Amino acid sequence: MDSQSIEQHGQLVEPRNPGMALDLDWVANVQANTSAIERRAASLPGRRSVKKDYQAAWLLKAITLIDLTTLSGDDTTGRVRRLCAKARQPVSPALLQALDMEGITTGAVCVYHDMIAPAVKALDGTDIPVAAVSTGFPAGLSPFHLRIAEIEESVKAGAKEIDIVISRRHVLTQNWQALYDEMRAFRAACGDAHVKAILATGELGTLRNVARASLICMMAGADFIKTSTGKESVNATLPVSLVMIRAIRDYYDATGYRVGYKPAGGISKAKDSITYLALIKEELGDRWLQPDLFRFGASSLLGDIERQLEHHVTGAYSAGYRHAMG
Numbered sequence: 001m002d003s004q005s006i007e008q009h010g011q012l013v014e015p016r017n018p019g020m021a022l023d024l025d026w027v028a029n030v031q032a033n034t035s036a037i038e039r040r041a042a043s044l045p046g047r048r049s050v051k052k053d054y055q056a057a058w059l060l061k062a063i064t065l066i067d068l069t070t071l072s073g074d075d076t077t078g079r080v081r082r083l084c085a086k087a088r089q090p091v092s093p094a095l096l097q098a099l100d101m102e103g104i105t106t107g108a109v110c111v112y113h114d115m116i117a118p119a120v121k122a123l124d125g126t127d128i129p130v131a132a133v134s135t136g137f138p139a140g141l142s143p144f145h146l147r148i149a150e151i152e153e154s155v156k157a158g159a160k161e162i163d164i165v166i167s168r169r170h171v172l173t174q175n176w177q178a179l180y181d182e183m184r185a186f187r188a189a190c191g192d193a194h195v196k197a198i199l200a201t202g203e204l205g206t207l208r209n210v211a212r213a214s215l216i217c218m219m220a221g222a223d224f225i226k227t228s229t230g231k232e233s234v235n236a237t238l239p240v241s242l243v244m245i246r247a248i249r250d251y252y253d254a255t256g257y258r259v260g261y262k263p264a265g266g267i268s269k270a271k272d273s274i275t276y277l278a279l280i281k282e283e284l285g286d287r288w289l290q291p292d293l294f295r296f297g298a299s300s301l302l303g304d305i306e307r308q309l310e311h312h313v314t315g316a317y318s319a320g321y322r323h324a325m326g
């Protein structure tokens, strides 16, 4: 089976994953061989699957896949405006020209609900979507009706993407039906906005739980599965990524629907972004290296990528403070 990508404004767009009935037999049969996964993940960073000459091109690609994020209690309209200006023009025109590239933008800007309106305004006239974290982010422990209302409010305010957090307790108590029902309700509340399911993998206990939670969220209609809020003590890792992208592959093989992947939290180095892109290319193929199917959730990655690009062009590193985000 294969769902057909369509082209809109020069970009590939995937038909949305409609989800399917909860298949508990499939869930029960999901395995995760922790030592094999850890071995494979450990072999990834050292390998030169991306040749040096192509690194600048890969870094530019990585920029287009960033959900440029600010999720702080002290966020202000001014900070969000500056972040949006960065999303519109992530690399200086001079650097882009030296790299022989046309204008690029980040994949999205990701903020809390109250910052949606200023972000939408600051991105007016671009195709850059605003993503909002939701459902009582980061713990997801507010009353259920309020979590649904929060999604609806954020969609009304102009968010085109909603990053929900799942109830970790449903995974830890193996209450798969509750997890499925919750995700279904979140997806319905999103309407036409795309929904990313944040699993908070650092709080799920085992890789097998990560694999099962990934599968259930996809069965319930998630457009993306996302590792972390950035607020857990362990956020995106390569072993967790391997488990989640293999769940995405299995789901695609069974249903023909491509679900997106968003590693988030703690990805701040340019070289790590290349490792992630190489992993996606090897495990899922080039089609997944497009903004409709892959995003980095990151607040400071862009700054390091800019420094590396500048080094590539000029041979010298600039100070980190010159690449402030907000």
Ligand SMILES: O=C[C@H](O)COP(=O)(O)O
Binding pocket: 069, 071, 110, 228, 229, 230, 231, 264, 265, 266, 267, 268, 297, 298, 299, 300, 301
């Ligand atoms: O979803 C995005 C994360 O909150 C960003 O995490 P970070 O600040 O560690 O890059």
